[in-house]
Amino acid sequence: MSLLRVGLLALLVAAATAALAIAGMSVPVHWAVLLALPAGAVALAGGLLSGAFDADWTPEPEPPTASVSLHASFLTERLERSVHEQDRFTSRVQPRLRRIAEAALRCDLNTREAKEKLGPELHHLLTARNAELPPPRKFAALMRRLEELC
Known part of the structure; x- marks a missing residue:
């Protein structure tokens, strides 16, 4: 998530919390802002850290198959032993x-x-x-x- 989107999300959460506190619980505005700040901070932290926990949907690289990667090394070793x-x-x-x-x-x-x-x-x-x-x-x-x- 971009920094602008995270900031807007935190601001939206803080505003919603303040509005809920003022309208729903009849809290004075300055107390509503104080209650909204921690909610906005948690939303900001969550938005900033969300990229670290995103699922990576790219396919895993194919591991080399035994017939390709190991075959050449075993063949070289066998030929080396065959000399002696x-x-x-x-x-x-x-x-x-x-x-x-x-x-x-x-x-x-x-x-x-x-x-x-x-x-x-x-x-x-x-x-x-x-x-x-x-x-x-x-x-x-x-x-x-x-x-x-x-």
Whole structure:
């Protein structure tokens, strides 16, 4: 509420209180004004503080979903562990990448056509049992290549 509106509201409450005291209880004017001052002050304080207690009806921001915010950090952590643990790469990361590639190509990765589309490095990474996770920059380039096929 603006300061002008609050002031007018307090003045209106004080005037109404004074008028009620004079007309309803036959109180002298100077006593009616003294009775109206606290009522006006309470109305003024209430009007000034009312903004602090207003309900905020704006919608809350959407919290990040687990699939978006946590997925990238978990994936980074898993890939980092896969560099040091070969069986982790071949048992967890490689099969998932392989499924993505098979879905993108719509064929088995052991075919000549798949090897040509993927390129020798990406094909080796996805199919070889002894494949190791390449350095981050090379892995990112291979994943970009896989994304292009999707």
